[in-house]
Amino acid sequence: MFTLATFIILAGAWLLLSGKFDAFHLALGGISCLLVALISQDLLFHERKKGLAARCGEAFRFLPYSCWLLYQIIVANFHVIQLAISPRLCERELDPHIFTFKTRLKSDFAKFVLANSITLTPGTVTIRIDEDVFHVHAISRKAAGDLETSETMSEMERRVAWVFEGRA
Amino acid sequence: MHGNIADSAMEFFFILSGVLLLLFMFMPLYRAIWGPTVIDRLVGVNVIGTKTTIMIVLIGTLYNRVDMFVDIALTYALLNFIASLAAARFFQRHKEVGLAEDRAGGQSC
Amino acid sequence: MTAAQFPILILIIPLLAAFAISLFGGRRDKLAYGLLLAAMSGSFYAALQTLLLVLETNIPIHYRLGGWAPPYGIELVIDHLNAMVLCLVSGCALLTAIYSLPTVRAEIPDRIHHYYTLYCLLVTGLAGMVATGDAFNLYVLLEISALSSYAMLARGRGNAYYATFKYIIMGTIGACFYLLGVGYLYIKTGTLNMADLFRLLAEEEMQQSITIRIGFILIMIGIWIKMAFFPLHGWLPNAYTRASTTTSCLIAPLMTKVSVYIMLRLMFSVFSVEFVYGVIPWHEQIVWLASLAIVAGSISALAQRNLKKMLTYIIVAEVGYMVGGAWLANESGLAGTVYHILSDALMTLALFMAVGAIIHKTGKSSFAAMEGIFRKMPVTSAVFVLGGFAIIGIPPTCGFFSKWYLIRGGIETGQWLFVGALLFSSLINAIIFFRLIERAYFGDLSGHGHGPLPERDEAPAVMLVPMVVTAAALVIIGLYTSEIIGRIVLWTIPAGL
Amino acid sequence: MEQLPFLPATPALAILVSLLAVPCIYLSDQRPNLREGWTFAAAFAKFFLILSMAEWILAGNTHTYELCRILPGVSLSFTVDGFGMLFALVASSLWIVTTIYSIGYMRGLNEHAQTRFFICFAVALSATIGVAFAGNLLTLYIFYEILSLSTYPLVTHHQDEEARSGGRKYLTYLLSTSIGLALPAMLITYTLTGSLEFTSMGVFPADTAKPLLTILLLMFMFGFAKAGLMPLHSWLPGAMVAPTPVSALLHAVAVVKVGVFSIVRVLTGIFGIDLLAATSLNTLICVIAAFSVLVSSLIALSQDNLKRRLAFSTIGQLSYIILGAGLASRLGVQGSMLHIAMHAFGKITLFFCAGAIFVATGKKYISEMVGIGRRMPVTMFAFFVGSLSVIGLPPAGGLISKWFLVLGAMEAEMFWVLMVYLASSFLNAAYFLPIVYRAFFCSEEEAQFERKVAEAPLWCVVPLVLTAAVSVLFFFHPQPFFDLAVMAVQGR
Amino acid sequence: MLNIVVMGLMLLGLFFFFGTSVGIVRFPDFYSRLHAAGKGDTLSSILLLAGLALYNLHHLSVDAILVSVKILFIIVFIFIASPTATHAIMDAGYEARVKHWVKRKTPKEPWPGEERRRQERHP
Amino acid sequence: MNWDASLLWQFDVLIITMVILCAVAALTVRDLVSCAIIGGAYSFLMCLLWTEMLAVDVAFTEAAVGAGVSTVLLLGTALHIKRKSKD
Amino acid sequence: MKKIALLITLAVGALLILAAEDFPRWGDAHAPANDYLSPYYIEKSLEETAVPNIVTAVLADYRGYDTMFETTVIFCAGITVLTLLRRTQRKAPKAVRPRPARQGADVILQSASRLLVPVMQIFALYVLALGHHSPGGGFQAGVILGASFILLALSYDLKTMLARLSENTLLRLSALGVIIYAGIGALCLLLGDNFLAYAALKVFGFSEVMAHSHGILGVELGVAVTVMAIMFSLYVDLASGGDLDEGL
Amino acid sequence: MADFLPYIVAKYNYWAALVLLLIGLYGMIAKNNLLKKVIAMSIFQSAIILFYVSMGDKKGSTIPILLHGHGEHGALAIDPSQYANPLPHVLMLTAIVVGVSTLGVALAVLQKIHRVHGTIEEDEILESIEE
Incomplete structure (x- = not known):
């Protein structure tokens, strides 16, 4: 199931990469994708709790998030x-300083997205995640923004939560 | 190789931006070579790596064969951070980044 | 598959065997050993067939790899010299392979199959270097043999690592110089095929080109580093001394000899006689350097108290013989060099095997190990003596005849320094070996501190047989000198000399 | 150069036969009788093989047998001519005698490693015959080297410090000269002339530069250091540590004679007597040899160790031979060839005597041998005969050869050489006769021996009587050797 | 028109890169340098690559589109890899307790590792 | 004077300068880890140079090797040895 | 030592400078290097091997023999490092102190590498398969594949990775790759043609040109397998000092 | 001087290779630290690769991958001067591979040296060997 999904994703990637649609190359692509899917099927979909449909939803919600x-x-x-x-x-x-906050995100992947988003947003970098606690380094008070100040959830965390956990 | 005026203007622009990119690269390079701590060097090298990716695509564009160069750039994008990751892992074991000695080394070159 | 495929079989059999050993050899040592023996025998058989073919037709065999015509594809070229050296390489490898089992078991505790894999790869590399007709392919094979020899040397006794490291550095410098030199040739000619290079370099314009000259110098320096020619020999003694027995038995006779062969090959099949001796006006100086190498090597050997180290310095001196002979710029000198490749490989093999057996049985490698060894290991010590005689140059061992030609070459060109150095080193070798023979056979019986006479404790037959074969070969080849010189060596003398 | 009417490979077989005995001797290590049986068999076989050719040679023929081409242009070939036959006959006949003697000696002293001893002996004899029959310089050189190596274990036989250092000295002198001088000289010759064959005309073209010839000549003369020419002689007394049969072999038959044989062969076969005479290089040879003759005789006078005195005597006698060849006259060369034979029998007798004395009494020094003639009359009488032969007095063979040498000197009109011969003969007499005198004619009180001392074992005594007898025989019947020598000079 | 957009994008990218580079040189400690590197680098790369991808489309064909898509792939990978690398480096520095530049005027609360390190330095 | 042999000689000059700087730095820095890291930068720049000289396959290989393997190998070795160098 | 080194360096430098004047101009299309052999390759490679990437064609076909040994070099290096470093007795003291265990600390790295690794692998295979048409080929593909495993080993740890791909598998794969290469060569030999003459493969029903093309592909596959296995095995051995338990 | 300048400038690729080569060579011989030697070795090798690669460069040419659109079997004539020389590239691919292999082996030996001698400084190793 997940292998199949992996296979399809990889096949898409293959098609985009190769740009050759004759039978020989497609066959090669098929073999390659099968191979990788078999080797790495547990990598792309690490958490097996969620179904595929949920994943698709995440993917769709991820697009507006990335624009933001x-x-x-x-x-x-x-x-x-x-x-x-x-x-x-x-x-x-x-005024570089380090602060911590506790996240409410559950899944590793969501945490990863949040951490990377924080890092990508200039002025703040995630140093590490200890269980639920994010250690963040900010270059100035302004850059830290509401990550540091907000009591419950910063805007970014809220948006990530919306993407992955469907909460607003 | 390039026919019309717009193209040659673009070519000039690309060369110019390439030169600028390379010139700006000297600054991370400064960090990479003189940077007081090892991690500073790592930062510098990481930036150089990313910019190399772009330079490759740029050169491809200049040679009009981007389709061939883009694979290399893709490789870079994929592999560039392995080195950074390895270095980071290294410092998880060896706690010191060698501040004092390193500064002496930095000055010697 | 017809007879025409023999040249490639010499290489392919050990190569495939290497992989097979690494795959299947891990289960049982004997299996790895059996595969090794099979591969080496096959390779030797193919080499022998190739030699016979060449001797029969007297024209070089050209084998096109991949079926592509030479300047575009790579070819193997087997002429008389090649075929002889190929036989030598695979023959020595076979003998050492037979010999190897007891010492390898004793000295290399684990993963014997990997050791044998490297063994096969080394043989492949050496044979490939000899057979190839392409200048760049030579580089690749040079690296294969270098890498596998690094590994084999590093798995020596005690800490061979530093010596190996030095060897890696020097070897890389040598290989890179060679590569650079090939680049210089390529930039002027645009080809890598040796025969093609020869054709193009014969042109007047090329002869005068400074690029070509510098390319030649670079190539020569590179090869000299590889063969441990005198001022560049520093890496060799330590690396070989600490190597394990089988390693030194395989590498010591073959590595330097194959390098010498390559030097000859490049001198005469890529460059020409006129170029090497005419355009580059330094052959006299090189002969002086070779004389210096001989003297320095011999004196260093005299100063050693460790059997293997002594032998390695003798190798350094022997390299001086061959380089000097090649640069004497006359037929006798060259014939002497070619013949010395053969005889030196065999005598070094005999000596290293004998010393290896002695170390295997006594556990010592200093001169003290030789004390009264004759009573303990009569056959081994007989082989040692015969090898020593060959090195000294006592007739009818083959060492005498190669020396005969070398000295004659020196006399013909009036290189008295070289002649003197050769004679000097013969004398030094005589001192070295008789000092040992005295210990081995005539240990002091006047009776202070001697217990009962040592019991007879000979090395196992697996080790003895190759030793005896090698020792017999020393004499047999000596007796068939005329045949070998007439049917093989003289064919290798390039026209115009 | 016709072929032998039977079995052309006879010379090679003669060489091979003692080599074939080697494995047999080795295998019968534990059974001394069988072992020495093999040695005898080989010795007799060798002697008869050589003898079988003698008649053919005496008829004025030479026989050449080419075994194999060892190098292009140079082959391993054997030529049997008068000179070689003469030497081979002497050597092989003396081997038989020496074998008898060494059985007595070795068993008498209960020596160790007797098998090795006999093996090396056999190899050495092979090499000696090889040198005698060598058809060219390379073949000669090869057997010369084999001889050096095979006698080394004999010299070092006792394996104590003295023997080892003697052996070392022996090898150092022989190998360094042969490798350092003879080999390059040979190669230079080959390079110059393209030939190493022995021919009576010599191989050098007449217009060869004289300095070069001189250098080559010196290289050859000192290169074959077995001849013990004076500056390179000291290995010989040093090698006296060997058991006496070996000393006998070294100093009478094989080793030293091979040295002079080689030199004479080179002088006659490579240079050619005519060339030597024409370039007056022979004077140089004579001067060197004469110096050696006189000085060694003088040194011999001062030696107390009997074997050392004999050794120095040998040095002098060898130089006689070279001197004879250096005269470059036919009679001189004949004389030197004869002297090889005559001196061999004389000197071996002396050595056997010395050995017999050692076996019987354990004495080495002359000063201890006063009155020994009364205890060992047979031995000492043989000693007397031997000394007569060496001095050149009748009724011993030595007179014949010396006579020819003197004639040769006169033929060559080199009268100072005559003086040298005379002076050295006096010296010979001066160092031999006192021994004999004191052995027989001392008063009863002076005698240093117990009553019970008697003759050495029969195995020891018989050979020395034999050789002494032969020495005397040659005085009366020198014809075969004489013929051979004449043919050697003329036939080529 | 396309060219102008391309030029605009690339100039912007160059500008960001310039800022990044200056930041890398000028910022006082490693953490802040990493800020400059991590962000400016990513953004400028994205802009530059986007410019190039667009330029590539100006001879429109299937192949060209595929190439542009590949360049987009590069952007995506940089998007994933660059922050991860930044984070990894930062983490390493933090773990190694690289000295942390603090504004002298207003001493803030000590950062978590500070106390421990001080103890180690002056036992 | 027509000495711009390559189309992009401007790039060449700059990259070569940087490459040489990196080479010197890699050999003079005393910290071996820094050595390895600067070696990484060296290989990036070298790759760029080769790309620019039209050797795409070579550059590709160098990219893969330099970025993915050789630096990691050097760092992995640095884990097992003393980090400080005398020169 | 330094002075001697400087002297040697300067001497070599002087030697090399001497030649510079004689060189053809840089970029000269009619320099001998560019004018003699290479036009043949450029003109004929497509025609004879159906591979537009001339470098691949020359590498794997015209000079396929070189490349076989190049792969062997890699194999040899892998075996060498393995045989030098890897310990058999685990009693020996650990070469590397264990990484501080931090639960959940590596979430970011692990998530990122989970995303990247499959893409890297498919990209590597793409590079391998499309080596005929665009830069790349077996070696590059192998290195990228190896790097993807290295990435996994870095972000998780060595043991996890070795559980997926054990050291014996690595060894087998590395030998397998070279066997594929040499085996194709030997197959040509058995089919009656010269070693590595892919034209012999036409017995499988290809045209001669396509036989070359497919031969090249097969050979590149062998290269990739070996390189992948060896690159990772090099990392494993070097980073863990031969212990195979703690990596970087 | 007027001749000299183009001589210097027109071969700058060669000079670059030369400088790198010499840096590498010097490092390999003179550096005391063995890892430095290894790095110098890489530099040395890459300098040679640079030399080869720049040799294959042709002015106004493109990468040695044939442009598509010729049809599968190259019906159109291909102009060789339009493509860079592929041969040096092929050779250098091999050389890079060899370089990596040597690097790996050298590093392995280095680790062994450190394990045995406790240092990778050449002078200290020599001292410990002599003891």
């Missing part, structure tokens, strides 16, 4: 660039 994330990245990048380029601003605002 891109927007966040660009906005925040300007901040870092400002810090880097202007000495005065650097003097005033640069």
Whole structure:
């Protein structure tokens, strides 16, 4: 089941990569995908609790999230660039510090997405995840934003939760 | 190789951006070579790696054969972080990044 | 498959055997050993057939790999010299393989099959180097033999690692110099095939080209590093001394000899006689250097108190013989070099085997191990004596005849320094060996501190048989010198000399 | 150069026969009688093989047998001519005698490693005959080297420190000269002339530069150091540590004679007497040899150890032979060839005597041998005969050869050589006759021996009587050897 | 038109990269440098690659689209790999207790590793 | 003077400078881990140089080897040896 | 030592500088290096082997013999490292101190590598299969495959990875790859043609050109398998110091 | 001087290879630390690869992969000067592989050395061997 899903995903990747649609290359692709699917079937879908349908939903919800994330990245990048380029601003605002917060996300993959999102958003980097506790390094108070301040869930975490756990 | 004026202008632009990229690469390179700690070097090298990926695609574009170069870039994108990961793993075992000695080493070169 | 396929079989049999051993040999040592023996015998048989074929027709065999015509594809070229060296390589490998089992079991505690895999690969590399007709292919095979020899040397007794490391560094420098030199040739000619290179380099313009000259110098330096020619010999003694018995029995006779062969091959099948001796005006100086190598090697050997180390320095001196002979720029010198490849390989093999057996039985490798060894191991010590005689150059062993040609070559060109060095090293060798023979046969009986006479404790037959065969070969080849010189060696002398 | 009417391989067989005995001797290690039986068999076989050719040779023929081509242009070949036959006859006949003697000696002293002893002896004899029949210089060289190596274990036989150092000295001198001088000289010759065959005309073209010839000549003369020419002689007294049969072999038959034989062969066969005379190089040879003759005789006078005195005497006598050849006259060469034979029988007698004395009494020094003639009359009488032969007095063979040498000197008109011969003969007499005198003619009180001391075992005594007898015989009947020598000079 | 968009994207990318590079050189400690590297690098790469992918589409064909898709693949991989690498490096530095630059004027609460390290340094 | 042998000589010059800097640095830095890491940068840049010289396959290999394997191997070895070098 | 080294270096430098003047101009299309053999390859490779990537064609066909030994070199290196480092007795003290166990700490790395590894593998196989048409081929594919395993071993740990792909499997695979290569060569030999002459494979019903093409593919497969196994095995041995329990 | 400048500049690829080669060679001989030697070895090898690769470069050519659109069997004539020389690339692929193999072996031996001698500094190893 999951192997099949893996196979299909890989086959898609193969088609996009190869760009050859004659029988010989397709056959080669089929063999390759089968091989990889057999070797790595437990990698792509690590958690077997969720069904495939849920996965599809996640994938669909992930798209708007990534757009939002891109927007966040660009906005925040300007901040870092400002810090880097202007000495005065650097003097005033640069204030690296580390803070922690506890997440409510359950699955590893969601945690991973959150951590990477935090990292991608300029100004903050996830250092490590201890069980549920995120250690985050921020370059300035401003960059830390509501991750540090919010009592319950920051906006980013909420969005990730929406993607993976269907909660708003 | 390139027919119209727009293309040659683009070619010039690509060369220019390539040169700029390479010039900017000197800054991470500075970190990689002089960077006081090992981790600083790692940061520098990581950036250089990413930019190499782009440079390869850029060169491919300049040679008009992106389809051939893109595979290499893809490899880079996939493999680039293995080295960083390995180094990170390394420091999980060896706790010191060698601040004091390293600075001396940095100055010697 | 017809007779025409024999040249490739020499290489392919050990190669496939290497993989087979690594796959199946892990289960039982005997299986690995059996596979090794089978492979080596097959390879030797193929080499012998090839030699006979060449002797029959007197024209070189060209074997096209992949069926592509030479300058485009790679070819194997087997001429008289090749065929002889191939026989030598596979023959020595076969003998050492037979010999190996007891010592390997004693010295290499685990994963014998991997050791044998490397053994096969080394033989493949050496044979491939000899057979190939392509300058770059030579590099690849050089690296195969180098890598496998690194591994075999590192699995020595005690800590061979530092010596191996030095060897790796030197070997890489050598191989890279060779590669660079080939690059220089390629940039001027655009080809890698040896015959093609020969054709192109014969042109006047090429003869004058400084690139070609520098390419030649680089190649020569590279090969000299590989063969441990005098100022570049530093890596050899330590590496070989600490190697395990079988390793040194395989590597010591073959490695340097094959390098010498390659030097000859490149000198005369890639470059030409006129180029090597005419355009590069240094052959006299090189002969002086060779004389220095001989003297230095002999004196260092005299200073040693360890049997194997002493033998390694003798190898250094012998390399000087061959390089000097090749650069004497006359027929006798060259014939001497070619013949010495044969005889030196055999005598080194005999000596290393005998010393290996002695170490195997006594556990010592210092001179003290030789004390009264004749009573203990008469056959082994007889082989040792015969090998020593060959090294000294006592007729009718083959060592005498190669030396005969070398000295004659030196006299013909008036290189008295070289002649002197050869004679000097013969004398030093005589001192070295008779010092040992005295210990082995005439240990002091005047009776202080001697217990009862040692019991007879000879090495097992597996070790004795190859030893005796080698020792017999020393004499037989000596007696058939005329045949060998006339039917093989003289064919290898390039035209124009 | 016709072929032998029967079995052309006879020379090779003569060489091979004692080699074939080697494995037999080795295998009968535990049974001494069988072992020595093999040795005898080989010795007789060898002697008769050689003898079988003698008649053919005496008829004025030479026989050449080429075994194999060892190098292109040079083969392993055997030529039997008068000179070689003469030497081979001497050597092989003396081997029989020596074998008898060594059985007595070795068993008498209960020596160790007797098997090795006999094996090496057999190999050494093979090599000696090989040198005698060598058809060219390379063959000669090969057997020369084999001889050096096979006698080394004999010299070191006792395996104590003295023997080992003697052996070391022996090898160092012989190998370093043969490898360092003879081999390059041979190669230079080959390079210059392209031939190593012995021919009576010599191989060198007449216009060869004289300095080169001189150098080559010196290299050959000192290269064959077995001849014990003076600066390179000291291995010989050193090698006296060997058991006496070996010393006898070394100093009378095989080793030293091989040295002089080689030199004479080179002088006559490679250089050619005519060339030597024409370039007056022979004077050089004579000077060196004469120096050696005189000095060694003087040294011999001062030696107290009997064997050492004999050794120095040998050095002198060997130089006689070279001197004779160096005269470059036919009679001189004949004389030197004869002297090889005559001296061999004389000297071996002396050595046998020395050995017999050692076996019977354990004495080595001359000063201890006062009055020994009364206890061992047979031995000492043989000793007397031997000394007569060596000095050159009748009725012993030595006179014949010396006579020819003197004639040769006169023929060559080198009268100072005559003086040398005379002076050295006096010296010979001076160091031999006192021994004999003191052995027989001392007063009863002076005698240092117990009553019970008697003759050595029969195995020891018989050979020395035999050789002494032969020495005397040659005085009366030198004809066969004489013929051979004449043919050797003329036939080539 | 396409060219102008391409140029715009790439210039923007170059600008971000410039900022990143300056940041890498100028920032006082390793953590903040890593910030600059991790973000600016990713973003500038994405922009540059997007520009190139677009330019590639200007001879429109199936092959060209596939190539652009491949470039998109690269973007995705950078998107995944770069933050992961950043995180890994940061974690390593944190584990190795690299000294952490703190603004001198307003001393903040000690970061978690601070206390322990001080004890180790001055026992 | 027509010396821009390669189309992209500007790239060449810059990359070569960086490559040489990296080579020198890799051999002078005293920390062996740094050595390995700078070696990684060296191989990236070398790969770039080869790409630019049209040797795509070589560059591909170097990319795979340099980024994926050789640096990791060096680091893996550094785990087992002393990190500090005298020179 | 340093001075001697400097001297040697300068001497070699001087030697190499000497030749520079004689070199053909850089980029000269009519330099001998570019004018003699390579036009043949460029013009004929497609025609004779149906492989547009000339490098692949030359590598695996015209100079396939070289490449076979190149693969053997890799195999040899793997065996060497294995035979040098790997310990049999586990009694010996650990070469590497264990990594501090941090529960759940590696979530990010593991998730990322779970995402990347299958893609890397399929990409590697793509590189292998499309080596005829675009850069890449067996070696590159092998390295990427090996790297994907290295990545897994890095983000999880060595033991987990070795449970998936044990050291014996690795060894077998590495030998298998070279056997595939040499076996194809030997098959040609058995079919009556020269060693590695893929044209002999036409008995399987290909045209001669396609026989070459498929021969190349098969050979590249062998290369990839060996390289993959050996690259990972090198990592395993070097990083764990031969213990096979704790890696980087 | 006017001749000299183009001489220097026009072969900058060669000079780069040369400089790297010499750096590598110097490092291999002079460096005391064995790992440094290994790294110098890699540099040395890559310098040679650079030399070969730049040899195959042709002005105004493209990568040695035939452009598609010729049809499967190259009905159109192919202009060799349009493609870079593939042969050096082939050779250098092999050389890279050899380089990696040597690197692996050297590192393995290095680890063994460290295990035996406790150091990888050459002078210290020599001392410990002499003891």
